[in-house]
Amino acid sequence: MDYAAVMRELEKYPPRMTALERQAAYAKGEEVDHIPFKLISSDTAANLYGYTYGECRRDVRAQRDVMEKLAEEFGSGAVGGGLGLKCVGEALGSKLRYPENGLEYIEEHLARDYAALDSLEVPDPRENEFLRAKLERMRYLKNAFPKFGVGTTVAGPLTTAASLRSPDLILRDMRRRPEELHRLLAFCVDTSLAWMDAVVQEFGPLGCNIADPVTSVSVVSKQQFEEFTMPHLRDLVEGIKARTGFMPSLHICGKTKPIWEHLVTLGFLSFSVDNCEDLAEVKAKVGDRMSISGNVPPVDVLRNGTIDEVIDSVRICLQKASDSPMGYMLAAGCQVPLGTPRENLYAYIYAARKYGRGARRGKPCKGLEDASAL
Amino acid sequence: MASREEYLGQLADCVLNMEDEAVVPVAEAYIKAGHAAVEGISEGLVNGMNKAGQLYEADEYFVSDLLLCSDAMYAGLDVLKPHVGSEDAAKGKAAVVIGVVEGDTHDIGKNLVKIMLESAGCLLYDLGRDVPAQAFVDKVRETGAALVCLSTLMTTTMPQMALVIDRLKEENMRDKVVVMVGGGPLSSAYAAKIGADAYGRDAVEAVKVAKRLLAI
Numbered sequence: 001m002d003y004a005a006v007m008r009e010l011e012k013y014p015p016r017m018t019a020l021e022r023q024a025a026y027a028k029g030e031e032v033d034h035i036p037f038k039l040i041s042s043d044t045a046a047n048l049y050g051y052t053y054g055e056c057r058r059d060v061r062a063q064r065d066v067m068e069k070l071a072e073e074f075g076s077g078a079v080g081g082g083l084g085l086k087c088v089g090e091a092l093g094s095k096l097r098y099p100e101n102g103l104e105y106i107e108e109h110l111a112r113d114y115a116a117l118d119s120l121e122v123p124d125p126r127e128n129e130f131l132r133a134k135l136e137r138m139r140y141l142k143n144a145f146p147k148f149g150v151g152t153t154v155a156g157p158l159t160t161a162a163s164l165r166s167p168d169l170i171l172r173d174m175r176r177r178p179e180e181l182h183r184l185l186a187f188c189v190d191t192s193l194a195w196m197d198a199v200v201q202e203f204g205p206l207g208c209n210i211a212d213p214v215t216s217v218s219v220v221s222k223q224q225f226e227e228f229t230m231p232h233l234r235d236l237v238e239g240i241k242a243r244t245g246f247m248p249s250l251h252i253c254g255k256t257k258p259i260w261e262h263l264v265t266l267g268f269l270s271f272s273v274d275n276c277e278d279l280a281e282v283k284a285k286v287g288d289r290m291s292i293s294g295n296v297p298p299v300d301v302l303r304n305g306t307i308d309e310v311i312d313s314v315r316i317c318l319q320k321a322s323d324s325p326m327g328y329m330l331a332a333g334c335q336v337p338l339g340t341p342r343e344n345l346y347a348y349i350y351a352a353r354k355y356g357r358g359a360r361r362g363k364p365c366k367g368l369e370d371a372s373a374l
Numbered sequence: 375m376a377s378r379e380e381y382l383g384q385l386a387d388c389v390l391n392m393e394d395e396a397v398v399p400v401a402e403a404y405i406k407a408g409h410a411a412v413e414g415i416s417e418g419l420v421n422g423m424n425k426a427g428q429l430y431e432a433d434e435y436f437v438s439d440l441l442l443c444s445d446a447m448y449a450g451l452d453v454l455k456p457h458v459g460s461e462d463a464a465k466g467k468a469a470v471v472i473g474v475v476e477g478d479t480h481d482i483g484k485n486l487v488k489i490m491l492e493s494a495g496c497l498l499y500d501l502g503r504d505v506p507a508q509a510f511v512d513k514v515r516e517t518g519a520a521l522v523c524l525s526t527l528m529t530t531t532m533p534q535m536a537l538v539i540d541r542l543k544e545e546n547m548r549d550k551v552v553v554m555v556g557g558g559p560l561s562s563a564y565a566a567k568i569g570a571d572a573y574g575r576d577a578v579e580a581v582k583v584a585k586r587l588l589a590i
Contacts, residue, residue, distance in 0.1 A: 053530075097479075097504075101528035105479050107504075168482050171438035172445070175392065218558075219482075238577040254558065299529050299559045304567065337529040337559075 001307050006350050013353035019076040026327065035322060035356030035365055037330035038075055038293065039345060042067045044338045047101070048345075053338055054100040060137050064144050068202045071145075074349070079145055081138035082153035082199070085211060088191050089163025091123055091130040097288075114180045117164060122190045125198035135198060142203065150203045154195060154240075156212025156252075157232035158220070160188035163227065165212060174224050185232040193239040198356060200243050208240050208248040216254030216274075230266070237266055253334050260286045264373040269326075271281075275333025279320040288325035295333035296348065303337040306361050307347040312349035316367055327361040382418040385450060389422025390429075392442035401453035411457035416495070419450045423493040431578045437482065440577070444489040465510045470589050471513045472523040473501030475552035480527035483557055485576035487523055494581045496521070507537040514542070514551050520588055522551055523580070524570075535567040542550040548588050551575065552587045556580055 001009070011189035016033040017025065026032045040048075042063065046056045056063040086106055090096055095108040111117050125131035142150055155163070161170055161184050173181040199206060214220075215229045240248045250263065253270035263271055264286055273282050275295040282292050294317070296302060301313045312339045314330065321328045332353050358366025376384070381404040388397035397419075403415050426443040439501055442454075472488050474481050481503045492498050501516055512538035516521050522542075524535045535555050555565050556574040564570040565573035572587055574580025584590075 097477075099477050099530070102477050103528060105477070105528070107479060168441055168485070171441055171482075175442055177460050219437055221438070222436065224436065299532070300561050300563055303529060304564065339530075 001311065001346070003307065003346070006160045006307055006343065006346050010346065010350045010353070013350070013357065015353065017073070024096070026359065029361050031358055031360040033357070033359075034353045034367070035318060035328070035330050035359040036162070037348075037352045037356070038332070039076070039079065039349070040070075040336040040340065042070055044272065044340070045070050047339050048342055051217060052100060052101045057098065058224035060140050063137075064141060067141065067221040069160060071148075074345075077145060077148050078151065079141045079148045079150045081134055081141070081158070082151075082208075083134075083155055083192060083195050084153065085155050085159055085213065087130070087134070087165045088160045088188065089126050089211055090122055092164065094163055105339075106163065110164045112166070112169065114177070114346050115183070117184055117187070117253070118180075120164075120187065122187065122194050125195050129157060131195065131198075132164060135202060138199070139202065149207075151192040151207045152196070152199050153209045153211060154192040154236070154248075156210050156229065156250075157188045157192075157216055157236060157342055158229055160215040161185055161191060162214045164188075165210070167219070170214075171220070174220070174228060178227070182232075186235070189232050189236045189239065192236055196240055196243045199276065205244045205246065207246055208244060210236065210240075210250045211249050211252075212250065214255035216252050217256055217258050218254035218276075222258040225262065230262060234266055237268075240349070251334070257281070257285075264289045270329075272331060273333070283321050283328075287321070287328075289326060291329065292321060292324055293329035293331040297329070298334050298336055298340075300334040302344050302348065303340045306345065307343055310344045310347040311351040314348055315355045317366075320353075320366055322356065322359060322368070323362060323364040325362045330356060369372055375407060376403070378407070381407065381409060381504050381572065382414065385414060385418025386422035386425065388450065389419050389443050389446045390425050392439065392446055394442070394446040397446045397450040398453055401450045405457055411454040414454045415436065415451065415458070415482070419447045419454070420493045420495075423447050423489065427490055427493065427578050433492070437486070440486055440489070441482070444485070447489070447493075467495055467497035467588055468521065469519040470496045470521045470523060470584070471499045471501065471510060471517060471519045473505035473510060473525070474503035475526045475531050476504055477531040477534060478505045478526045480526070482528070483527065483577070484523070484525040487525065487574065487580045488555065491523075491584060492576045494585060496584070496588075502544045506536060506575075507541050510538045510542045511545060511547065513571040514547060515545070519551060521584055523554045523556070523584075525555070525557045525575075526560075529559045530553045532559060532564065534584065535570065539569050551572055552584075554580065554584060562568060 022032045023036050026036050046053050049066050051062050094106050094110040096104045097107045098104045175333045247269050249267050253274050270291040273294040275297040296313045301309050354363045355367040384400045474484050488498050553570045554572040555570045562573040572583045574583050
């Protein structure tokens with residue numbers, strides 16, 4: 001299909017619910033017009049509306065404009081803000097570089113030795129200059145979009161630790177200096193919970209997503225996950241629950257299969273799984289205990305693929321996972337990259353509405369019958 | 375005194391068991407006993423690193439283990455290398471240029487590939503991280519490298535790999551060097567799309583691919 005055909009076909013499948021209505025009804029086990037899906041977050045949507053990533057990073061008004069246009073074009077939006085993967089390091093003194101049209105990255109970690117790390121104090125987000133600016137940004141956007149829901153993010157303990165100390169040293173610490181690493185991880189949890197205190201005070205109880213790429217089994221072993229991530233991630237989860245009343249959601253990049261059961265044990269109700277894992281297998285192993293989301297390949301398909309590849313990929317995800325017992329949300333396997341073309345986003349929506357038509361938790365989407373009729 | 379074979383076994387075991395301190399006196403004793411440094415490297419240290427690679431492939435060793443094994447290997451190399459004649463050091467080795475492309479500093483994967491390629495007998499020129507495209511091209515020209523390895527973990531810096539390939543073409547060097555790419559968001563499809571010769575899924579596979587392409 002070409003772009004014009006996608007746009008024409010899309011008109012045959014108009015949505016009959018708002019995103020919020022759809023999600024609420026689906027969660028109750030009711031049939032909804034089409035599968036709930038996540039599209040693109042406003043920060044990586046900058047290019048769609050003629051901004052660079054840097055312009056949105058520097059100027060909240062640019063970010064606001066992107067959010068406004070994103071809501072106008074795709075009909076949904078939320079105010080989000082939080083501790084991204086590198087924020088704690090950034091707040092405490094790791095040196096970052098900020099490419100004009102790329103994600104920021106750490107040039108120099110705060111400390112190579114634990115003496116420096118041990119002397120750190122948990123920053124108060126209302127006082128720390130960097131974190132305060134993040135809070136103010138969220139406040140501005142909430143005022144600009146009073147009807148939008150507000151959500152926040154924090155990074156998992158190991159990922160936060162990797163913003164302060166270089167990850168290759170952390171991996172060595174797992175064998176050489178486990179006690180010091182545990183201390184650092186506990187500090188990272190405290191820092192994330194201090195952020196949660198501040199946002200809950202400001203915005204009231206809100207949903208939280210945890211992103212923890214460094215704890216992927218592509219990086220650490222299952223045993224290392226058990227030893228270093230489990231206890232601290234549990235503290236983080238319990239702390240978030242105590243502050244917000246909600247169980248946070250979770251995304252881990254890369255391989256995760258050996259730790260799926262652990263995620264259930266930790267109490268996660270939903271898990272967003274990377275495209276390197278097979279959705280059918282996730283469903284078979286833990287779909288009866290967690291809702292799952294994913295996993296259209298973000299780079300090969302959404303960013304660099306053709307319209308037909310996007311449509312196929314969405315259909316395959318739905319075939320594999322839309323009947324997952326605890327529910328399924330269509331999403332990319334990881335963050336949708338900067339520079340993802342608009343036509344692929346529309347192809348994704350088209351496929352979600354067509355093949356995801358008549359979605360109900362635990363049942364295959366009715367729209368998939370169209371696919372089998374092909 | 376230990377025999378030559380016993381020393382070589384100990385050197386390999388030190389690497390395999392991640393003993394970056396114990397390896398030093400073993401390497402010193404090996405040299406003192408009059409054995410050849412070159413073989414201490416190839417049949418001792420590198421042998422241990424290759425065994426570690428096999429355990430990694432079998433999911434018995436993990437990234438942290440490979441890093442610690444490599445620490446032990448480099449600690450042993452620091453002792454043995456000064457005893458290797460400069461001719462021996464480079465003799466018959468395929469030169470490889472490696473680095474993380476500009477805009478990215480994630481270098482664990484690149485370092486693992488570097489270690490495994492060294493263990494496979496290649497002569498590595500490591501440009502580090504956040505490396506501009508032109509620096510790769512210049513280094514390939516300067517060293518006559520047969521292989522250039524480009525790594526990135528971020529989607530936003532993937533186009534830098536295509537830029538390196540374009541520069542190689544512009545300077546009429548593309549057909550003189552094999553280009554291998556790797557990193558989290560990459561795939562063989564992307565490698566093909568930008569005209570790279572190969573994609574290495576992980577450090578162990580990258581070495582297999584390199585060996586095949588370079589016929590070593």
